[in-house]
Amino acid sequence: MPELPEVETVRRGLEPVLVGRRIARVDLARDGLRFPFPKSFAARLEGTTVTGLSRRAKYLIASLSSGESWLIHLGMTGRFTIVAPDGRPQGLGEFYYETAADAAARGPHDHVVIDLDGGWRLIYADPRRFGIMDLIVSGNEGRHVLLDHLGIEPLGNAMNAENLAMAFAGKKAPLKAALSDQKIIAGLGNIYVCEALFRAGLSPLKPASSLVTKAGAPRVGLERLVQAIRAVLTEALAAGGSTLRDYAGADGVAGQFQQRFDVYDREGSPCKRAGCGGTVRRHVQAGRSTFYCPRCQR
Numbered sequence: 001m002p003e004l005p006e007v008e009t010v011r012r013g014l015e016p017v018l019v020g021r022r023i024a025r026v027d028l029a030r031d032g033l034r035f036p037f038p039k040s041f042a043a044r045l046e047g048t049t050v051t052g053l054s055r056r057a058k059y060l061i062a063s064l065s066s067g068e069s070w071l072i073h074l075g076m077t078g079r080f081t082i083v084a085p086d087g088r089p090q091g092l093g094e095f096y097y098e099t100a101a102d103a104a105a106r107g108p109h110d111h112v113v114i115d116l117d118g119g120w121r122l123i124y125a126d127p128r129r130f131g132i133m134d135l136i137v138s139g140n141e142g143r144h145v146l147l148d149h150l151g152i153e154p155l156g157n158a159m160n161a162e163n164l165a166m167a168f169a170g171k172k173a174p175l176k177a178a179l180s181d182q183k184i185i186a187g188l189g190n191i192y193v194c195e196a197l198f199r200a201g202l203s204p205l206k207p208a209s210s211l212v213t214k215a216g217a218p219r220v221g222l223e224r225l226v227q228a229i230r231a232v233l234t235e236a237l238a239a240g241g242s243t244l245r246d247y248a249g250a251d252g253v254a255g256q257f258q259q260r261f262d263v264y265d266r267e268g269s270p271c272k273r274a275g276c277g278g279t280v281r282r283h284v285q286a287g288r289s290t291f292y293c294p295r296c297q298r
Contacts, residue, residue: 003189005236057187075130085119150186161218168208176204199228
């Protein structure tokens with residue numbers, strides 16, 4: 001599933017094409033994706049102008065001139081293809097038929113096709129149909145059932161050791177589980193949690209509360225962790241995300257951060273930390289693979 005850097009990469013790729021353009025026509029190939037489309041979905045989109053495109057956790061939110069916001073989640077295999085007026089496609093995802101993604105062709109998984117003014121076209125394809133699309137009254141996004149529980153943004157100002165200390169105090173859950181809890185930190189996924197914990201030198205198995213003093217203050221390790229999370233996500237964004245099966249950037253170029261993984265998907269490989277000499281281990285937590293070095297992550 002695309003994580004925060006991948007979703008933000010998509011947002012940055014869509015923004016210059018989508019924002020400021022009027023939605024001329026919406027063609028739906030089915031009644032919904034993971035959930036049914038909202039009532040009169042196509043009609044409510046048609047004729048509106050996209051006034052902004054933001055991200056909340058792993059969700060995209062397009063503000064519309066109608067006073068509604070278009071909520072989008074890519075699920076596991078959702079992706080947009082931008083088709084320029086000359087028919088040139090800019091695709092997202094290796095599963096898509098590269099030679100068929102033009103203005104005339106339709107792939108079997110193209111569920112939403114949007115014609116914009118100026119001759120641009122936006123195609124949403126989703127083989128597994130785990131994606132989500134909904135319409136919300138603008139200004140009420142934070143009260144939507146899919147967004148109202150989300151925690152702090154990992155690249156926002158609220159992401160600091162003091163706030164994490166309050167969230168971790170008395171929490172017996174393993175550190176990996178606490179960091180993956182979307183109610184605490186929004187949008188931080190499995191890959192980048194593993195990488196951040198490695199950089200901070202912290203075991204994913206230790207209790208989250210161990211990074212907080214009895215008085216509720218953050219310990220040094222928590223300060224390191226906050227810095228590591230910011231650094232990992234910032235570097236991943238600069239690299240265009242990570243290529244995982246069918247993900248690629250908004251310009252069709254695959255993300256490159258996977259080439260810099262220190263521990264993720266490196267089970268049995270030597271630890272990259274200088275002088276460590278340990279071996280990367282895989283441990284299953286809550287059904288997800290956790291990769292770490294048991295020697296230098298404590």
